[in-house]
Amino acid sequence: xxxxxxxxxxxxxxxxxxxxxxxxHINLTIREGEFVALLGPSGCGKSTLLxxxxxxxxxxxxxxxxxxxxxxxxxxxxTIVFQSFALxxxxxxxxxxxxxxxxxxxPAEQARARAIELIDLVGLDGFEQAYPRELSGxxxxxxxxxxxxxxNPELLCLxxxxxxxxxxxxxxxxxxxxxxxxxxxxxxxxxxMVTHNIEEALFMADRIVVMDKGPxxxxxxxxxxxxxx
Ligand code: ADP
Ligand code: ADP
Numbered sequence: 001x002x003x004x005x006x007x008x009x010x011x012x013x014x015x016x017x018x019x020x021x022x023x024x025h026i027n028l029t030i031r032e033g034e035f036v037a038l039l040g041p042s043g044c045g046k047s048t049l050l051x052x053x054x055x056x057x058x059x060x061x062x063x064x065x066x067x068x069x070x071x072x073x074x075x076x077x078x079t080i081v082f083q084s085f086a087l088x089x090x091x092x093x094x095x096x097x098x099x100x101x102x103x104x105x106x107p108a109e110q111a112r113a114r115a116i117e118l119i120d121l122v123g124l125d126g127f128e129q130a131y132p133r134e135l136s137g138x139x140x141x142x143x144x145x146x147x148x149x150x151x152n153p154e155l156l157c158l159x160x161x162x163x164x165x166x167x168x169x170x171x172x173x174x175x176x177x178x179x180x181x182x183x184x185x186x187x188x189x190x191x192x193m194v195t196h197n198i199e200e201a202l203f204m205a206d207r208i209v210v211m212d213k214g215p216x217x218x219x220x221x222x223x224x225x226x227x228x229x
Contacts, residue, residue, distance in 0.1 A: 002068070003077075003155055003190050004030040004053055009062035011048050022048050023216035026062070028209065030155070035181060035191045037205035039198065045216030046194040050157045053192065054078045078155040079148040083163055085140045087132040087147075093119060094128040097146045104151075118146040121185065123176065138169035145177070149186060156181075158193040162200065178204060202226055 010024040023045035030036055038046050051057035052064060055075035064071040066078070087096050094115050101111035119128055122142040132140055141161060148156060161177070162170035181191055195201055201208045202224055210220040 001032045002029055003032055003066065004028070004192075005063075005065040005068075006049075006052070007063045007065070009049075009052060009059045009064065011045065011052060011057060012060040021215040023211075024061070025217055028218060030190050030192060032189045034207060035205045036193070037201035037208045038192060038194045038211065039196060039201050039208055040211030040216070041196065041213055043216075044211040044213035046211060047159055048216070049211075050080055050159055050192065050194060053155070054080050054157055056080075075155075076151075077153060078157060079151045079153040080157040080159055081141075081144050081148045081161050083160040085132070085137075085144045085164070087140060087143055089132050092129050092131055093124060093135070093143050093146075096132070096143055097150055100147060101150050114150060115146070118149050119143075121149070121180070122146045136169070137165050138173055141165065141173060142176075145180070149180075152187050154187055154189040156188050156191045158191065160194050160196070163195075163197075174200065174204060 006026050006028040009026040011022045012019055013022050014020055026049065038049065040046055048057060052059050053075065055071055055073055066075055088099065091099060094112065097115040097118055098111045101114060102108065116128065119125060122145055124139060124142050127135065127139065132143065135143070162173055165173065180186060181188060193204065205224050208222045208224060209218055210222065211217065212219045
């Protein structure tokens with residue numbers, strides 16, 4: 001089944017003299033079961049595309065459909081894991097994972113139980129009461145992933161999830177993300193991952209979507225036929 005469909009999508013930013021086209025003529029389909037990598041130079045609009053698909057940006061032109069329905073506002077079926085972790089420094093690991101569930105009205109005990117499960121799933125059991133500053137980069141990114149998973153997304157969007165990590169931590173976490181994806185314990189139906197690391201894309205994805213800038217467009221879509229671990 002088709003999850004996401006973008007039809008002739010464009011995003012313009014700024015006003016008056018400063019108005020410019022960040023991306024245009026974007027046509028993209030993501031189906032259930034796919035791990036899609038989005039590759040392209042800095043500034044070509046990869047993050048913008050994720051923001052449009054998750055409903056954080058409303059495109060200036062074109063249409064976004066999710067499971068056949070026009071998307072209006074935030075997409076409840078999709079969440080983003082950001083490159084920079086974006087954790088609340090004053091909250092513990094558990095607090096960071098719980099906060100979005102609480103905001104959506106989930107009772108405290110239920111949110112806490114789910115948070116403990118997810119923290120365990122990403123391999124951080126024992127660190128529930130730790131603060132972000134006490135954790136390594138890799139561990140912080142795992143908290144970011146657990147927090148995104150708390151929303152039970154069907155579409156998990158990852159925005160350069162490993163680029164702030166050293167080489168070894170990144171490699172470990174890549175394997176762990178693939179395990180989450182193939183493990184079948186979650187609701188995730190598709191993954192869309194922004195990267196500018198071609199090897200990472202080849203290693204993880206079923207399909208690579210290549211963008212270029214000036215303004216940002218999709219210039220190629222390439223299926224990956226390498227076996228994934
Ligand atoms: P990428 O993720 O590929 O680096 P982005 O989507 O972040 O690209 O940015 C695409 C272009 O749009 C860049 O030129 C960037 O500076 C610009 N841009 C991104 N977000 C905004 C914004 N909120 N306001 C104005 N310009 C923006
Ligand atoms: P970074 O991404 O900052 O390089 P890592 O994620 O590789 O860091 O972890 C750095 C250190 O933190 C490791 O040497 C390890 O001892 C510790 N660490 C990471 N994850 C865990 C964990 N789940 N349990 C215990 N210690 C951990």
